[in-house]
Amino acid sequence: MAVILSVRGLKKYFDVTEGWWKKEKQYLKAVDHISFDVNDGETLGIVGESGCGKSTTGNLIMQLLEKTEGEIIFQGVDLATLSKHELRKKRAEMQMIFQDPFSSLNPRMKVFDIIAEPLLTHLNLSSKRLKEEVLSLMDQVGLDRSYIHRYPHEFSGGQRQRIGIARAIALRPKLIICDEPVSALDVSIQSQILNLMSKLQKELRLTFIFIAHGLPAVKYISDKIAVMYLGKIVELTTKEKLFSKPLHPYTEGLLSAVPLPDPTLRHKKEGVILEGDLPSPTNIPSGCRFHPRCPHAQEKCRNEEPTFIAHEEEHYVACHFPLKEGVGVLEK
Amino acid sequence: MSRESLLEVRDLKTYFYTEDGVIPSVDGVSFTIKKGETVAVVGESGSGKSVTSLSIMGLLDTAGKIESGTILFEGSEVTTLSKKERRKLRGNEMAMIFQEPLTSLNPLFTVGNQISEAIRIHQKVNKKEAKKRSIEILKKVGIARAEKVFHSYPHLLSGGMRQRVMIAIALSCNPKLLIADEPTTALDVTIQAQILHLMKELIKDKQTSILFITHDLGVVAEMADQVIVMYAGQVVEYTDVFTLFKEAAHPYTTSLLASTPKIHEQTETLQVIEGTVPNPNDMPSGCRFHTRCPNVMEKCMNNEPVLTNIHAHHQVKCWLYEEEV
Structure with missing residues (x-):
C-alpha cells in the first residue's frame, strides 16, 4: 500500500x-x-x-x-x-468532517447551497450538472432528494452529519x-x-x-x-x-x-x-x-x-x- | 432478595405546556427503587429520562407539570407536598448530581462555601462544625489537599475534581436517594472510571440508593442492579441488569445493544436502528417504536401494547410477547 x-x-x-x-x-x-x-x-x-x-x-x-x-x-x-x-x-x-453538525453548517444556507459550495469553488459546472451532482451526493449519503431546499435547522443531528459528509465527499x-x-x-x-x-x-x-x-x-x-x-x-x-x-x-x-x-x-x-x-x-x-x-x-x-x-x-x-x-x- | 422499597413511581405523567402545544415528555412511567439498589434509566435524547428524574426531585421548570401519577418516597406521597416541605426533602433525603459540573456549581462562591451551605441548611450546625464536616467529606471523595480545595473557586478545578465536589455536596447530608443524571458523560474516560469507582465505594456501606440516568450501555453494565429502558417517554423494558444484557426482549433494546460498538468483540458491521427518535409533539400511533422496529406487525401500528411480565421481574412493552402471557 x-x-x-x-x-x-x-x-x-x-x-x-x-x-x-x-x-x-x-x-x-x-x-x-x-x-x-x-x-x-x-x-x-x-x-x-x-x-x-x-x-x-x-x-x-x-x-x-x-x-x-x-x-x-x-x-x-x-x-x-x-x-x-x-x-x-x-x-x-483533503476534506474535513466536524464534530458538531449544529455549528458546522451555515444556518442561512439551504442543503443545496451547502453541498454545492465546494463544487462551485473548485469546478466549473453548468447549473443543470450542478443540481444532478448534488442530488447524486444526497443519494450517496442517504438523504431524501426532497430535502434539497430545506435549511439545516429542520434536520436532526444525524441528518445534519449526513449533509456534512455529502459536502466533504463532493470533490472526490x-x-x-x-x-x-x-x-x-x-x-x-x-x-x-x-x-x-x-x-x-x-x-x-x-x-x-x-x-x-x-x-x-x-x-x-x-x-x-x-x-x-x-x-x-x-x-x-x-x-x-x-x-x-x-x-x-x-x-x-x-x-x-x-x-x-x-x-x-x-x-x-x-x-x-x-x-x-x-x-x-x-x-x-x-x-x-x-x-x-x-x-x-x-x-x-x-x-x-x-x-x-x-x-x-x-x-x-x-x-x-x-x-x-x-x-x-x-x-x- | 427482598428489600424494603425506598421510592415508588406509579404511572407518572409529566407534560410540558409550550407554545407548540402540550408535550408528553414522560407518559406513564412506573418503577421501584429498593434500599441500597442502583436503578439505571437508559434512553436516547428525548426519551424522557431526565424529565423523570427532575419530576422526582421536584425541579421541573414552570412549563412542566406532573399531570398524574404518584411518587412515593418511603411510603409517603411527595407530589402533593408544599414547596417548603419539598425543599426539606431535597438535599436531606434525596440529592442530585448533574452532567455538567461547571454549570451546576456557583462560580462566585468557593467550593467550601457551597458544601457547608448544604450542611448548614439541613443539619443545623455552626460554621466551624460545617467546615470540619466539609473537609472530611472532600477527603472522602478522594480530593487530596482538601483544605486548599475548600477555599478554591470552581473554575480552578478540573472537570473530574468538580464532579467530585458535586458528589461531596450531594452526599454531605447522607441522602437515602442519589439521582445521578449522566454524571460522567462530560468527563474523560480515565476520569469517568475514577468517578464510577468512587460512587460504588461511597454507597457500599451507606446503603444509598441511586437512580442513574445514562445513555451509555457500558456504564449501565458497570453500575446498575435494575435497568429501565425508555423510548419516547415510555418504559419499554424493565428488568435486572443480567437479564437485560443476556435476554433483552424488546426490539428497541436488542437493536440498541447490537448497534453499540464494543471494544471487547470483533465486529464487522454494526446493526442499525433506522430512522430517528420521533418528535414529541407528533408521536406515532400504536406502539411508539413501530416506525423504526424491525419486527413491526399489523397491530403495532394502531394499538398500543402494555407493559407486561414475560418472566418474573422482566417487563416488556411489545406485542411480540403479548400472547405468551
Whole structure:
C-alpha cells in the first residue's frame, strides 16, 4: 500500500505568555513532535483525552492552523512548499468532517447551497450538472432528494452529519479528516453514521483520519490507531495489537477504563484505574510526561524522555519500560 | 432478595405546556427503587429520562407539570407536598448530581462555601462544625489537599475534581436517594472510571440508593442492579441488569445493544436502528417504536401494547410477547 500522508516531527506551540514585560515566553505545547504515516485507503484512528492534541493535529494537517515545526507530506508533496494557489487546489483532495453538525453548517444556507459550495469553488459546472451532482451526493449519503431546499435547522443531528459528509465527499477527495464525527450523536444514530462512513470508504477508496475520544467507535472504524497523551503519540499500532496487547501503560489504563456493555465482566475485569488528573499542557511533567500517573514509573521515567520507537513490527511505543504482559480487552 | 422499597413511581405523567402545544415528555412511567439498589434509566435524547428524574426531585421548570401519577418516597406521597416541605426533602433525603459540573456549581462562591451551605441548611450546625464536616467529606471523595480545595473557586478545578465536589455536596447530608443524571458523560474516560469507582465505594456501606440516568450501555453494565429502558417517554423494558444484557426482549433494546460498538468483540458491521427518535409533539400511533422496529406487525401500528411480565421481574412493552402471557 502506498503512503498517502506522512507527518514528520510535527509541532504546534501556542504562545500563552501573559504580560508583555515577561522575558521568558510560555508555550502551550499542543502537539509536540509527532510522526506517523497513513496508507492509501486506510483509516488511522487518533484517540486521547481532552487536551492531548488530537484535534490540533487534524487542524494542522488540514492547514487550518499554522505549524510551528515539522513536515506534512501529502501525496509526496510537502504542503509547506506550496504556493497559496497550489495549496488551494491540493485542499480539494483533503476534506474535513466536524464534530458538531449544529455549528458546522451555515444556518442561512439551504442543503443545496451547502453541498454545492465546494463544487462551485473548485469546478466549473453548468447549473443543470450542478443540481444532478448534488442530488447524486444526497443519494450517496442517504438523504431524501426532497430535502434539497430545506435549511439545516429542520434536520436532526444525524441528518445534519449526513449533509456534512455529502459536502466533504463532493470533490472526490482522497483524504478525509473526521474530528469526533459521532460523539454528539445518539447511540442508534452513531451506528448509522459509522456504517455510512465505512460504506463510502469502500466505494470511493477514501483514506480517513478518525479523531475521537470514544474508543469503541474508533476501534470499529480504524485499521491503525495512534494513542496521544499531552501532545505526544505514546503508542501506534494496528487495532488488533492495540486492543489485545497494549505496550504503553497509558493505553492499558485507557482500555481498562472503558466500561464494557456486559455486566458479567464487571468483576472479572483486570487492569488498572489510572489515578490523578491530566496535567495542563502549559506545564508538562519532566521526563516521560505520563510518569506522574503511571503505576510503573521509575527514576529514569522522571528524568529522561522516552523516544518513540518500533518495539516490534508495526508496533511503535514511547516508553522506557513497555509492558510485557499488557492487559487488553480483545481475546486473541 | 427482598428489600424494603425506598421510592415508588406509579404511572407518572409529566407534560410540558409550550407554545407548540402540550408535550408528553414522560407518559406513564412506573418503577421501584429498593434500599441500597442502583436503578439505571437508559434512553436516547428525548426519551424522557431526565424529565423523570427532575419530576422526582421536584425541579421541573414552570412549563412542566406532573399531570398524574404518584411518587412515593418511603411510603409517603411527595407530589402533593408544599414547596417548603419539598425543599426539606431535597438535599436531606434525596440529592442530585448533574452532567455538567461547571454549570451546576456557583462560580462566585468557593467550593467550601457551597458544601457547608448544604450542611448548614439541613443539619443545623455552626460554621466551624460545617467546615470540619466539609473537609472530611472532600477527603472522602478522594480530593487530596482538601483544605486548599475548600477555599478554591470552581473554575480552578478540573472537570473530574468538580464532579467530585458535586458528589461531596450531594452526599454531605447522607441522602437515602442519589439521582445521578449522566454524571460522567462530560468527563474523560480515565476520569469517568475514577468517578464510577468512587460512587460504588461511597454507597457500599451507606446503603444509598441511586437512580442513574445514562445513555451509555457500558456504564449501565458497570453500575446498575435494575435497568429501565425508555423510548419516547415510555418504559419499554424493565428488568435486572443480567437479564437485560443476556435476554433483552424488546426490539428497541436488542437493536440498541447490537448497534453499540464494543471494544471487547470483533465486529464487522454494526446493526442499525433506522430512522430517528420521533418528535414529541407528533408521536406515532400504536406502539411508539413501530416506525423504526424491525419486527413491526399489523397491530403495532394502531394499538398500543402494555407493559407486561414475560418472566418474573422482566417487563416488556411489545406485542411480540403479548400472547405468551
